[in-house]
Amino acid sequence: xxxxxxxxxxxxxxxxxxxxxxxxxxxxxxxxxxxxxxxxxxxxxxxxxxxxxxxxxxxxxxxxxxxxxxxxxxxxxxxxxxxxxxxxxxxxxxxxxxxxxxxxxxxxxxxxxxxxxxxxxxxxxxxxxxxxxxxxxxxxxxxxxxxxxxxxxxxxxxxxxxxxxxxx
Numbered sequence: 065x066x067x068x069x070x071x072x073x074x075x076x077x078x079x080x081x082x083x084x085x086x087x088x089x090x091x092x093x094x095x096x097x098x099x100x101x102x103x104x105x106x107x108x109x110x111x112x113x114x115x116x117x118x119x120x121x122x123x124x125x126x127x128x129x130x131x132x133x134x135x136x137x138x139x140x141x142x143x144x145x146x147x148x149x150x151x152x153x154x155x156x157x158x159x160x161x162x163x164x165x166x167x168x169x170x171x172x173x174x175x176x177x178x179x180x181x182x183x184x185x186x187x188x189x190x191x192x193x194x195x196x197x198x199x200x201x202x203x204x205x206x207x208x209x210x211x212x213x214x215x216x217x218x219x220x221x222x223x224x225x226x227x228x229x230x231x232x
Contacts, residue, residue, distance in 0.1 A: 082199040086131075086211035089150045090195055095187040096136075096143025107175060107182035114168035115144065121164045122157065129153025132210025141183075147210040151191055 095115075099108045122130040129149040136143050148154045158165055172185060197207055204213050 079201055081216035082204065082208065082213040083216050084195065084197045084208040084211050085214040086195075086207070090192040090207075091148040091151050091154055092190040092192055093146040093148055093154055093187065094143060094190075095146065096138070096141055096185070098141045098184040098186065099182075100184060101179075101182040104179065104182050107179045110175065111168075111172055111183050111185065112142070114164070114171065118164045118168060119144075128157060130157075132207075134206055134209070143186075145206065147207055151189070154189070 097108070097111050101107065119133060122128045130153075131147040131149060133144050133146040136145065157163055160166060175182075195207060198216065199205065199208055199213065203209075
């Protein structure tokens with residue numbers, strides 16, 4: 065007997081080989097928080113809740129430069145992998161005095177002065193000179209989810225070939 069509960073398995077995923085569909089400038093930005101005093105949610109929850117507001121703002125603006133993101137939960141604190149069109153757009157958002165980032169950063173600094181050991185933030189920025197990806201038997205994740213996919217054909221069957229297509 066088949067029940068509704070065991071037929072809800074998500075989108076069909078076959079053995080098709082896919083790669084990401086993007087050839088422009090690419091910046092990978094990783095940002096996270098480290099919760100050091102779990103027993104002080106009054107100090108770390110505001111940091112945690114600032115990021116969804118920023119993501120909503122960026123996602124609502126197709127010209128922001130953020131192509132997509134992936135949230136990762138780590139026992140020490142959550143972090144995000146973001147995909148951006150350019151360093152210029154990433155920096156422009158970070159410096160915009162009207163953007164949610166400025167408001168969140170100001171609030172974080174104010175709280176950090178009163179309780180510097182409660183929570184930390186970190187980020188890493190990687191301008192990427194070409195990217196290679198492969199997705200088989202899985203829905204698009206990471207970069208492919210952010211920018212879309214295309215089938216892997218005979219000219220891009222090997223990782224080396226997919227990486228080299230940027231040089232054409």
